[in-house]
Amino acid sequence: MAQSIAIASGKGGVGKTSIAVNVALILRQLGGRVTLLDADFGTANAHILMGENLSPKIDKAMLSDGGLSDALIKTSHGITLLSGGSAARDLIDLKKTDRLQLIRNFDAINDETDYLIVDTPAGASDATLAFVAAANCVLLVVVGEPTSFMDAYTILKAANLEHGVRSFSVIINMARDGQEARRHFDQFLAIALRFLDVELTYAGHLPISAPLRRSVVMRKPLMANSNDAIGPEGQALQSIVQKLLKAPTNESHGIRFFLDTAGKET
Numbered sequence: 001m002a003q004s005i006a007i008a009s010g011k012g013g014v015g016k017t018s019i020a021v022n023v024a025l026i027l028r029q030l031g032g033r034v035t036l037l038d039a040d041f042g043t044a045n046a047h048i049l050m051g052e053n054l055s056p057k058i059d060k061a062m063l064s065d066g067g068l069s070d071a072l073i074k075t076s077h078g079i080t081l082l083s084g085g086s087a088a089r090d091l092i093d094l095k096k097t098d099r100l101q102l103i104r105n106f107d108a109i110n111d112e113t114d115y116l117i118v119d120t121p122a123g124a125s126d127a128t129l130a131f132v133a134a135a136n137c138v139l140l141v142v143v144g145e146p147t148s149f150m151d152a153y154t155i156l157k158a159a160n161l162e163h164g165v166r167s168f169s170v171i172i173n174m175a176r177d178g179q180e181a182r183r184h185f186d187q188f189l190a191i192a193l194r195f196l197d198v199e200l201t202y203a204g205h206l207p208i209s210a211p212l213r214r215s216v217v218m219r220k221p222l223m224a225n226s227n228d229a230i231g232p233e234g235q236a237l238q239s240i241v242q243k244l245l246k247a248p249t250n251e252s253h254g255i256r257f258f259l260d261t262a263g264k265e266t
């Protein structure tokens, strides 16, 4: 069965898409067949970071019964992209039935995918929570600011209390160093454990990185060329991927990517 990893943060602009794209590239370099779902419907931008130009007709196709395959874009990076479309207002407020249909449609690519990375939109909308609950690994991206802690906690609480998700991995992004990052993780962990029955696994930190920021401007992902010398941010991303592959999985019941409602493999 394909593995699904949902990346969420609550707060916007903390690095979800940058991390999603680079994690996808690393998994590809490790030999995996990777699909990236940019679930930021209507304002998707993973394709921009990847230097891909989208044809707008893909937007609605992925919501139709069996239409997922038509919406897949083979990128030049060897990753398959499913984009929520940009400048497409009709996709912004997806109906619940459309969301569930989309999650179920992934069964069609189970045999051709090893990893599905889901880049979720900022906020704690029903859509974000549905994608988080449907994944078997949930990665929360947190930066060391009270607003980020608060927004990540909102996702954690809603995913836990409303969908029964217990296990989460956490990355501290834009950290000054490892010690500061660990301190921020411990603070976040203490808040979470005080109020919720959850299990948080520290997946490591990503330093503040000028090359990472530049890669967005250049539309060439940091990990796009495995022959380039890998800087500290690249090593940090590789280490994050290794931790994610070993992290406890989401055992909650409900509609899942590549699983039926009873939690049985399809």
Ligand SMILES: Nc1ncnc2c1ncn2[C@@H]1O[C@H](COP(=O)(O)OP(=O)(O)OP(=O)(O)O)[C@@H](O)[C@H]1O
Residues within 6 Å of the ligand: 009, 011, 012, 013, 014, 015, 016, 017, 018, 019, 040, 121, 122, 173, 174, 175, 206, 207, 208, 209, 210, 212, 213, 214, 216
């Ligand atoms: N570790 C980092 N060091 C420096 N800049 C970073 C780092 N991580 C992310 N950024 C920058 O922060 C900005 C926001 O990143 P990104 O778009 O990945 O965030 P996001 O969480 O997906 O945002 P949104 O909520 O809008 O979808 C980008 O300019 C990106 O280059």
Ligand SMILES: [Mg+2]
Residues within 6 Å of the ligand: 016, 017, 018, 040, 045, 119
């Ligand atoms: Mg984003």
